[in-house]
Amino acid sequence: MEQHPFDDAFPDLKASRRRRALISLAVVAVVLAAVVLALLLPSTSRCDGAALRSFISDRSLPYAMIGEVCRFDEPLATGLRDLAAGPPDRAQLLTLKALAESAALLREVCPEGPRILADAAELPPEAQGAAFIERCDMGPLGPLSAGELAAVGAERLALALVVHRVLTKTDPDAAVPVGRRIIRGH
Numbered sequence: 001m002e003q004h005p006f007d008d009a010f011p012d013l014k015a016s017r018r019r020r021a022l023i024s025l026a027v028v029a030v031v032l033a034a035v036v037l038a039l040l041l042p043s044t045s046r047c048d049g050a051a052l053r054s055f056i057s058d059r060s061l062p063y064a065m066i067g068e069v070c071r072f073d074e075p076l077a078t079g080l081r082d083l084a085a086g087p088p089d090r091a092q093l094l095t096l097k098a099l100a101e102s103a104a105l106l107r108e109v110c111p112e113g114p115r116i117l118a119d120a121a122e123l124p125p126e127a128q129g130a131a132f133i134e135r136c137d138m139g140p141l142g143p144l145s146a147g148e149l150a151a152v153g154a155e156r157l158a159l160a161l162v163v164h165r166v167l168t169k170t171d172p173d174a175a176v177p178v179g180r181r182i183i184r185g186h
Helices: 005-009 011-040 049-057 063-069 076-085 088-101 103-109 113-121 125-135 146-151 154-170 172-184
Strands: none
Touching: 049 063, 049 172, 063 076, 063 172, 076 088, 076 154, 088 103, 088 113, 088 154, 103 113, 103 154, 113 125, 113 154, 125 146, 125 154, 154 172
16 A cells, blocks of 8 residues: 555644544534433423412413413523513514424424424414414314414414423413413413
8 A cells, every 4th residue: 555645744644533533423422312311301391380370360471471480491491581571572583482492392293383483474464373273283272263363473373382282291281271371362
C-alpha cells in the first residue's frame, strides 16, 4: 500500500479524526438514550383535585390558567404559562407556540396535527375549527356545535385535545370539562 506524502507530515490528523468520530458517536448515543428514557418514563403531570374542580367551576379564570392548577410536563407547562401571562390579542400565536413545542403530545392525539394546524392557518378564522375536526378525532371531547366551530380556531381545538389527553392519565373526570372549557375560550 502506497503512503501519501502528507501522512508523515500530519500523523496526529488520523487520530484527531478518530477521536472526533468517537465523541460524535458518544453524543448521539447519549441523546438517543435520553429520548428513549423520556418516552418510556411515566408522565409526572399531576393535578390537585380540589383546585381542578374549583378551576372548572370558576368561569372568571382564563382557560390558560389550567397550567397553574395542574403541573404538566415540559414543554407544555412552559407553553401554558406563556399563554396565561400573555396578552389576549396574542393568545392564538402563544397557543400555536405551545403546540409547536409540544408537537409529540399533539401527534399522540392527532398524528398529522402539526401539518393540519399549518393548513388551517391558511383558511379564514371561521373555517379553521371545521377544517381541524375533519382530519382530527374530537370524539373524546364530545360533539361540537356549528357555532362552537365557527368561534374557535384550530389551535384551541388542538390544545383542548392535548390537555384532555394528559388529564385522562392524571384526572379522567376532569378531562372533558377542562377540554370543553378550552374550546369555549373561558
